[in-house]
Amino acid sequence: MTELLLARAQMAMLFAFHILFAVAGMGMPVLMVVAEAAYRKTGKPVYQELAKRWARGTGVLFAVGAVSGTVLSFELGLLWPRFMEFSGGIIGLPFALEGFAFFAEAIFLGIYLYGWDKVSPLLHLLSGVAVAIGGILSGIFVVTANAWMNSPTGFSLVDGKPVDISPLAAMLNPAWKTETAHMTLAAFAASGFAVAGIHAFMLLRDRENLFHRRALAIALGVGGVAAILLPVSGDFNARFIARHQPAKLAAMEGQFRTERAAPLRIGGIPDVDSQTTRWAIEIPRALSLLAFHDPDAEVKGLSAFPRDEWPNPVPVHLAFQLMVASGATMSVLALLSALFAWRRREWLYRRRFLIAVAACGPLGILSVEAGWVVTELGRQPWVIHGVMRTADAVTTVGGLAIPFAFFSLLYLALGVSAAWLLKREVSASPAFPLDGGGGSEPG
Amino acid sequence: MLYALLGGADFGGGIWDLLARGPRADAQRQLIARAIGPVWETNHIWLIVAIVILFTGFPSAFAAISTALFVPMTLLLAGIVLRGAAFAFHAYHLHEDHGAGRWGTLFAGASLVTPVLLGVMIGALSSGRIPADPLTFTGDTASWLAPFPLSVGLLTLSAFSYLAAVYLIMETDDPDLRSDFRSRALWAAAAVALLSVFVPVIAASGAPDFHKALTESDWFVSVMMFYATAALGACVSLALCAYRIARICAAAQVVLILLGWGLAQFPFLARPAITFSSSASAPSTLRLLLLFLAAGAVLLFPAIFLLMRIFKREALSGRYRETP
Numbered sequence: 001m002t003e004l005l006l007a008r009a010q011m012a013m014l015f016a017f018h019i020l021f022a023v024a025g026m027g028m029p030v031l032m033v034v035a036e037a038a039y040r041k042t043g044k045p046v047y048q049e050l051a052k053r054w055a056r057g058t059g060v061l062f063a064v065g066a067v068s069g070t071v072l073s074f075e076l077g078l079l080w081p082r083f084m085e086f087s088g089g090i091i092g093l094p095f096a097l098e099g100f101a102f103f104a105e106a107i108f109l110g111i112y113l114y115g116w117d118k119v120s121p122l123l124h125l126l127s128g129v130a131v132a133i134g135g136i137l138s139g140i141f142v143v144t145a146n147a148w149m150n151s152p153t154g155f156s157l158v159d160g161k162p163v164d165i166s167p168l169a170a171m172l173n174p175a176w177k178t179e180t181a182h183m184t185l186a187a188f189a190a191s192g193f194a195v196a197g198i199h200a201f202m203l204l205r206d207r208e209n210l211f212h213r214r215a216l217a218i219a220l221g222v223g224g225v226a227a228i229l230l231p232v233s234g235d236f237n238a239r240f241i242a243r244h245q246p247a248k249l250a251a252m253e254g255q256f257r258t259e260r261a262a263p264l265r266i267g268g269i270p271d272v273d274s275q276t277t278r279w280a281i282e283i284p285r286a287l288s289l290l291a292f293h294d295p296d297a298e299v300k301g302l303s304a305f306p307r308d309e310w311p312n313p314v315p316v317h318l319a320f321q322l323m324v325a326s327g328a329t330m331s332v333l334a335l336l337s338a339l340f341a342w343r344r345r346e347w348l349y350r351r352r353f354l355i356a357v358a359a360c361g362p363l364g365i366l367s368v369e370a371g372w373v374v375t376e377l378g379r380q381p382w383v384i385h386g387v388m389r390t391a392d393a394v395t396t397v398g399g400l401a402i403p404f405a406f407f408s409l410l411y412l413a414l415g416v417s418a419a420w421l422l423k424r425e426v427s428a429s430p431a432f433p434l435d436g437g438g439g440s441e442p443g
Numbered sequence: 444m445l446y447a448l449l450g451g452a453d454f455g456g457g458i459w460d461l462l463a464r465g466p467r468a469d470a471q472r473q474l475i476a477r478a479i480g481p482v483w484e485t486n487h488i489w490l491i492v493a494i495v496i497l498f499t500g501f502p503s504a505f506a507a508i509s510t511a512l513f514v515p516m517t518l519l520l521a522g523i524v525l526r527g528a529a530f531a532f533h534a535y536h537l538h539e540d541h542g543a544g545r546w547g548t549l550f551a552g553a554s555l556v557t558p559v560l561l562g563v564m565i566g567a568l569s570s571g572r573i574p575a576d577p578l579t580f581t582g583d584t585a586s587w588l589a590p591f592p593l594s595v596g597l598l599t600l601s602a603f604s605y606l607a608a609v610y611l612i613m614e615t616d617d618p619d620l621r622s623d624f625r626s627r628a629l630w631a632a633a634a635v636a637l638l639s640v641f642v643p644v645i646a647a648s649g650a651p652d653f654h655k656a657l658t659e660s661d662w663f664v665s666v667m668m669f670y671a672t673a674a675l676g677a678c679v680s681l682a683l684c685a686y687r688i689a690r691i692c693a694a695a696q697v698v699l700i701l702l703g704w705g706l707a708q709f710p711f712l713a714r715p716a717i718t719f720s721s722s723a724s725a726p727s728t729l730r731l732l733l734l735f736l737a738a739g740a741v742l743l744f745p746a747i748f749l750l751m752r753i754f755k756r757e758a759l760s761g762r763y764r765e766t767p
Contacts, residue, residue, distance in 0.1 A: 060532075067527040073494050074520050077509035084498050085506035089724030092499025093731055099492045100739035107746045111753060118753050130746075165725040397513045410521060414528050421532060
């Protein structure tokens with residue numbers, strides 16, 4: 001592997017790892033706050049126990065997210081010094097804001113975790129709300145910086161150097177709204193479905209445990225609402241990409257030729273040599289309709305761009321298919337559970353439905369990872385779209401295989417340890433018998 | 444003015460870090476974990492704020508430093524990851540007998556190495572061997588793998604341990620634990636004193652420009668006087684068991700070391716060529732950065748105060764209520 005590929009592989013590994021914990025840092029506090037609000041309103045201890053348990057889980061995930069996030073802020077400079085030299089002054093500010101949001105999240109998580117009997121109920125609940133807001137804002141700020149890499153604004157180029165820098169204009173780049181909305185919803189869906197999946201799995205073993213029933217209801221509620229909204233934000237994103245990053249859209253859709261009334265390809269594998277996408281199910285005119293809301297609109301294919309400006313359509317298209325498929329499955333499950341909750345509440349706890357929820361648990365996380373592959377690999381060969389190539393950003397330091405191997409091993413150990421801790425937390429579930437109405441003490 | 448404010452934020456970050464970063468957990472792990480637990484995450488984030496200020500305010504310096512000091516910075520990162528994760532997991536297991544030990548060992552090991560690397564990087568920035576243009580970097584390790592940066596690393600380690608020991612005395616009211624940490628604090632004070640003489644001497648050959656700026660300045664003698672007074676005050680008050688005064692003196696001592704380094708290093712960020720002004724971002728960026736930092740401080744300081752008030756009340760008043 002070349003040094004560039006090694007640097008990209010290391011960055012990809014670091015991000016793939018961090019995004020798991022970042023997403024949990026955005027979604028988990030919301031679940032925790034909903035559970036505590038239910039406890040403060042109803043006074044039922046089952047909700048308090050739930051809020052405590054979820055808060056402990058959030059604590060572990062947040063700690064790993066904090067360290068892996070720190071690593072990323074250093075690695076941006078270690079691996080991509082020329083990218084940071086160019087863009088630090090333009091788009092560094094959202095990172096500063098993210099630092100503050102994250103800081104607030106940490107402070108209030110400290111109060112929330114250790115302050116159950118040290119602060120008033122209202123202050124405790126508000127601390128939880130502050131954790132949730134801090135988590136969501138830090139996600140939004142970081143994704144804003146990524147949106148700038150997709151649609152760089154706020155400077156002009158003179159002799160390859162940025163001048164007339166306006167950091168605010170850079171933050172309010174055209175992509176920021178659609179990208180941050182999509183990511184935030186995805187984080188809620190991923191956290192909600194993962195947590196719902198775990199509790200559904202526990203319910204399969206212990207059907208009458210009110211603790212898991214209430215947990216399932218809250219997690220499915222939060223994750224479900226997000227999953228139903230995701231296709232809407234996805235549509236905004238896709239239309240944005242169609243206008244601003246047509247090469248990325250072409251790679252996502254496996255579109256090689258520029259054509260009017262382009263079909264939507266479901267599945268299939270793009271073949272770069274023959275410039276066709278094989279074995280796809282084609283829905284006539286659907287791509288033009290979706291991307292431009294006009295069935296006859298022209299969609300640019302990859303062939304419209306110089307060969308050295310193509311993203312690799314194979315991983316981009318496949319990851320995009322994976323993301324959409326996971327998202328669609330989650331939406332269907334969300335609609336189904338809404339229907340059950342409305343008409344036949346008991347059906348939510350039937351064996352078959354629980355198996356479905358447990359099986360769909362990883363889908364949200366899968367779609368987040370896939371969506372991130374789409375946006376990152378779809379932007380290649382650029383690190384800043386149209387401005388700086390990834391190959392020109394990489395460090396001159398050699399021997400990058402060593403830190404790559406080292407951090408891979410370190411993160412593997414870290415991931416295994418975190419998973420082991422969470423597993424213990426989950427398997428030591430408290431029992432709240434169903435007939436007690438949640439009023440009884442944990443057994 | 445601008446730089447003073449930015450530097451101040453960085454500097455505050457350093458102090459806060461010191462609070463949490465020092466402990467060598469060879470015993471009294473429970474106490475250390477209990478003292479750090481609720482505030483650790485918060486302290487950790489100062490580091491992120493510092494790095495963000497560096498890459499937003501001084502992006503070309505960030506690029507040059509992270510290229511020239513690639514190896515120690517990567518190792519520092521590894522130390523931070525191990526320390527942070529090990530501490531979080533370790534604290535998580537405290538209520539149990541098994542499982543905590545391994546994390547504790549890892550925590551202690553990483554805590555030992557991380558401050559050394561931090562000091563090595565600080566020393567390297569002063570050594571006068573950081574190339575200004577990352578493109579000209581050739582894999583040279585002389586900037587950090589040399590006696591001067593390494594001695595700064597040791598000084599950092601002993602200063603962190605010293606501070607932590609002095610602070611931990613007041614986190615408990617058990618007389619045995621107190622005398623444990625008192626003797627540790629005295630040993631660490633001796634190491635700090637020794638190294639703070641040793642480091643400037645090595646600087647004469649290892650960082651000649653820095654050495655010149657330090658010793659030929661008109662503030663050098665007065666800083667040294669204050670420093671000696673604080674050091675002496677700390678030792679005497681430790682000997683007399685006046686822990687609150689010892690705390691103030693020890694903190695003043697470390698502040699003066701940082702101040703001395705900062706004054707001698709200024710206006711350079713990384714000697715010999717990168718200064719604050721040569722690497723600064725556009726004025727529009729710096730203005731906004733300052734604005735955001737101020738706004739963030741206004742919003743966050745009450746929150747930090749609240750956190751401290753809730754969890755550090757016992758320690759600050761010198762009493763400690765045993766948790767059930």
